[in-house]
Amino acid sequence: MDNGNIELVGAPCGTHGPYTFYKAFKYNKNGKQNILALNEFVFIKLWSDSDLVSIGELQQLWVDKNSEQTLASLRLYILPENTPEGRTDIHGEVSTRPGRLRPSLRLSFVCRCLDSSRV
Numbered sequence: 001m002d003n004g005n006i007e008l009v010g011a012p013c014g015t016h017g018p019y020t021f022y023k024a025f026k027y028n029k030n031g032k033q034n035i036l037a038l039n040e041f042v043f044i045k046l047w048s049d050s051d052l053v054s055i056g057e058l059q060q061l062w063v064d065k066n067s068e069q070t071l072a073s074l075r076l077y078i079l080p081e082n083t084p085e086g087r088t089d090i091h092g093e094v095s096t097r098p099g100r101l102r103p104s105l106r107l108s109f110v111c112r113c114l115d116s117s118r119v
Contacts, residue, residue, distance in 0.1 A: 009037075019064055025070075
């Protein structure tokens with residue numbers, strides 16, 4: 001994927017100090033152009049050396065004028081068996097665990113982590 005092909009979509013939807021917020025971004029993956037908007041879900045491959053895939057929900061998208069970086073905040077949903085505690089009796093057959101942390105990551109890194117086999 002060419003990370004130079006990431007661009008924010010639409011006008012800014014708000015500002016706060018040095019941060020300017022947006023609702024969506026456009027990216028190219030496997031020769032196909034995609035748009036990901038706030039509250040949409042995607043498959044995320046967190047570790048390049050593992051087949052484990054999680055679900056990520058785009059929560060925030062902003063540009064930091066101080067560092068000149070485009071950042072995204074994701075809420076990650078992970079299968080219980082992929083956590084240190086593992087699956088227990090309280091988990092159903094089809095359940096995920098929402099992550100407690102919502103990491104702020106560079107948008108270029110988020111695009112690299114998108115699971116290309118499911119995009």
